[in-house]
Amino acid sequence: MGFFFVVFGVVALAGAVGVVVLRNPFYCVLSLVVHLIALALLFLLLEAQFVAAAQIVVYAGAVMVLYVFVVAYVGGGDRPAALWRASARQRALAIAFGAAVFIELSIAILGSGLRALGTGGPDVPAGFGAPAQIGELLLTRFLLPFELASFLLLVAAVGAVALAGRRGGLGEDRDLSPGRSTLDLPIPAARGTMAEGVAGYGVTTPMPDPEYKGRKLEEGEGV
Amino acid sequence: MSISWYLLVSAAMFGLGAIGVMVRRNPLVILLCLELMLNAGNLALIGFARMWGNGDGQIFAIVVMVVAACEVAIGLGIIVALYRRRLPVDVDELTELHG
Numbered sequence: 001m002g003f004f005f006v007v008f009g010v011v012a013l014a015g016a017v018g019v020v021v022l023r024n025p026f027y028c029v030l031s032l033v034v035h036l037i038a039l040a041l042l043f044l045l046l047e048a049q050f051v052a053a054a055q056i057v058v059y060a061g062a063v064m065v066l067y068v069f070v071v072a073y074v075g076g077g078d079r080p081a082a083l084w085r086a087s088a089r090q091r092a093l094a095i096a097f098g099a100a101v102f103i104e105l106s107i108a109i110l111g112s113g114l115r116a117l118g119t120g121g122p123d124v125p126a127g128f129g130a131p132a133q134i135g136e137l138l139l140t141r142f143l144l145p146f147e148l149a150s151f152l153l154l155v156a157a158v159g160a161v162a163l164a165g166r167r168g169g170l171g172e173d174r175d176l177s178p179g180r181s182t183l184d185l186p187i188p189a190a191r192g193t194m195a196e197g198v199a200g201y202g203v204t205t206p207m208p209d210p211e212y213k214g215r216k217l218e219e220g221e222g223v
Numbered sequence: 224m225s226i227s228w229y230l231l232v233s234a235a236m237f238g239l240g241a242i243g244v245m246v247r248r249n250p251l252v253i254l255l256c257l258e259l260m261l262n263a264g265n266l267a268l269i270g271f272a273r274m275w276g277n278g279d280g281q282i283f284a285i286v287v288m289v290v291a292a293c294e295v296a297i298g299l300g301i302i303v304a305l306y307r308r309r310l311p312v313d314v315d316e317l318t319e320l321h322g
Contacts, residue, residue, distance in 0.1 A: 032259070042232070042266060046229065059262075062292075066299060067251070067295070070251065070303060071251060074302060090245075109231060118226075118227060121273040129281060153293060156292070156293035160300040
């Protein structure tokens with residue numbers, strides 16, 4: 001057990017160092033993949049089987065593929081000077097602060113009153129960390145966080161499409177001249193309402209100003 | 224192995240991620256270093272879950288993974304939008320929100 005912990009811990013830390021140190025962003029991503037896989041193995045040592053599997057599938061699989069695509073698209077290698085240009089003083093300060101964070105956390109961990117930290121943890125039943133236990137917890141005690149997480153994913157997906165979509169972007173110039181808005185686009189005669197479905201196409205529906213837009217189109221002012 | 228060793232590894236990962244966020248200039252690599260810090264938190268959560276012997280910490284870790292995936296989607300979307308507008312992909316030159 002101790003042997004595996006040392007191996008996986010060293011690989012995980014080496015991957016983390018690689019992410020920080022390597023100059024080419026593509027190699028940084030690959031280094032993070034190595035780090036994440038070693039981390040998933042550490043999770044396995046901690047009896048968290050489902051989280052380890054999710055880590056490999058979601059993180060080392062899906063998220064890292066996204067990173068690789070964006071690195072290939074943006075092409076991080078074209079501005080080598082901009083990737084690693086921190087001055088020596090800033091770098092020294094950053095390393096000092098990072099070391100201070102590590103030392104503080106270590107003091108907090110080693111000086112903590114939790115006596116169970118010094119042990120390997122209590123004996124757990126055979127199903128600990130298995131999908132059955134995680135699923136039961138997610139659908140009973142943690143149902144609200146589960147639903148909120150799904151909603152958050154939906155919002156993030158919509159936001160990503162809105163940000164990176166071809167006809168969007170951050171204030172990218174749309175194809176709208178100053179005097180017009182999307183409300184001026186031509187409105188079709190049939191609106192797909194229930195009244196049209198019942199009474200047939202062409203029956204006037206109680207909606208405002210379909211006549212005005214139609215006439216504007218016939219005169220060639222629209223579009 | 225005692226749980227405190229896992230927590231020490233987690234602390235080292237967090238420190239490395241913090242150094243990366245402070246040193247690097249490429250927003251892509253800064254996002255990667257943020258992932259490092261989030262994963263350090265995940266390792267600590269799962270270590271504590273093992274220490275208590277119940278699965279609540281693992282649920283926390285899964286929620287953290289969801290949040291990280293959302294952050295990646297939005298962050299990479301912003302980077303792609305920057306690239307489309309021919310803006311420099313460098314956090315020191317992106318000072319439009321500088322007060």
